[in-house]
Amino acid sequence: MLKVKEEEEENPPLMATYKHLLDGPEQQRLLLDNNDDDEDGQVLPVIDLHDDEHCRAAMVHAASEWGFFQVTNHGVPQPLLDELHEAQVAVFRRPFQCKLRGPLQGLESSPESYRWGTPTATCLEQLSWSEAYHIPMTTTSDGAADTKTSRLRLVVEEVSAAMSKLAMQLAGILVAGLDNEEEDTAVVGCTRDTCFLRLNRYPAAPASGGAKAARFGLCAHTDSDFVTILHQQDAVGGLQVLKDKEAGRWVAVRPNPGALIVNVGDLLQAWSNDRYRSIQHRVVVPAAAAERFSVAFFLCPADDRLIRPHCTTSGGDDTPRYRSFTFGEYRNQVREDVRLTGRKLGLQRFRIEGSSSCGPL
Ligand SMILES: O=C(O)CCC(=O)C(=O)O
Numbered sequence: 001m002l003k004v005k006e007e008e009e010e011n012p013p014l015m016a017t018y019k020h021l022l023d024g025p026e027q028q029r030l031l032l033d034n035n036d037d038d039e040d041g042q043v044l045p046v047i048d049l050h051d052d053e054h055c056r057a058a059m060v061h062a063a064s065e066w067g068f069f070q071v072t073n074h075g076v077p078q079p080l081l082d083e084l085h086e087a088q089v090a091v092f093r094r095p096f097q098c099k100l101r102g103p104l105q106g107l108e109s110s111p112e113s114y115r116w117g118t119p120t121a122t123c124l125e126q127l128s129w130s131e132a133y134h135i136p137m138t139t140t141s142d143g144a145a146d147t148k149t150s151r152l153r154l155v156v157e158e159v160s161a162a163m164s165k166l167a168m169q170l171a172g173i174l175v176a177g178l179d180n181e182e183e184d185t186a187v188v189g190c191t192r193d194t195c196f197l198r199l200n201r202y203p204a205a206p207a208s209g210g211a212k213a214a215r216f217g218l219c220a221h222t223d224s225d226f227v228t229i230l231h232q233q234d235a236v237g238g239l240q241v242l243k244d245k246e247a248g249r250w251v252a253v254r255p256n257p258g259a260l261i262v263n264v265g266d267l268l269q270a271w272s273n274d275r276y277r278s279i280q281h282r283v284v285v286p287a288a289a290a291e292r293f294s295v296a297f298f299l300c301p302a303d304d305r306l307i308r309p310h311c312t313t314s315g316g317d318d319t320p321r322y323r324s325f326t327f328g329e330y331r332n333q334v335r336e337d338v339r340l341t342g343r344k345l346g347l348q349r350f351r352i353e354g355s356s357s358c359g360p361l
């Protein structure tokens, strides 16, 4: 096979950059630690949003029990998702040097929007074998974009409009479900402008060499938002959810065409005083010669939004388990922890000492 010229290579140099981790002694341990995946998987609850009578209760139950569920009849048109997939593939197909050089015109304001690998990783478990565009929804168009990126911009705007509508509707139902209150989508303080969209690409690990040991396309994490809407854009699969933290049981989430995946983020767990669960999830590296694409929409508030636990007597626990914090404070703390320790400590940082432990962190 012809060797691709360096400047045309589309993959980020994951292998060369993380060789020290891939060749390290941890490789053996990770190769052995291979039996915790539930390959058969369990089917996440599927909730039909047209089924008005049952969907609210089902959602409240799934958010407490699983922290993850799938929705059908969600109102995000399939042709739009297909178009995003096509545009996303084209953007990631550009040479790495080009992706590195600058932001996608008209889409994001900073070069940091393009991310690859895990610069802070100190061990293989912290290494994400993937590349992503992290797109704040505040960004407006400025100047001419090339054909590929402007097409992406249009479709990103339409998808994010549809997904933010859906995410706000779901957050409203979940918040109202805490105390049988009226739904109020404004209550969590998110607007489309405060949200993010992330386009993910997971290249296959090379079939030979130390990189066989890179297991995670995205290592285990919780999302730092209220609610995430996720679309697995192909049938490759690889998303896993930590179903039982004590037993360390990871459940594979098989792609379900037509359904979107919804998960509770850290802010909703704190807001609900642990009634809803922000569950760890991860993506395993696709098998040789495969690659995977996904898109995630993060429902976030403005940085100055105060998050405080809503204690409900009906939930049986009226003691706040977290101190109040702003979203900006939360993000800064997460960034600082990752910088200093290589990992996110998340809600633990804000937990009131002596309150019951919440498990899924
Ligand atoms: O690609 C996936 O299936 C998961 C993506 C994800 O968890 C994220 O972007 O936070």
Ligand SMILES: [Fe+2]
Residues within 6 Å of the ligand: 221, 222, 223, 228, 281
């Ligand atoms: Fe996530």
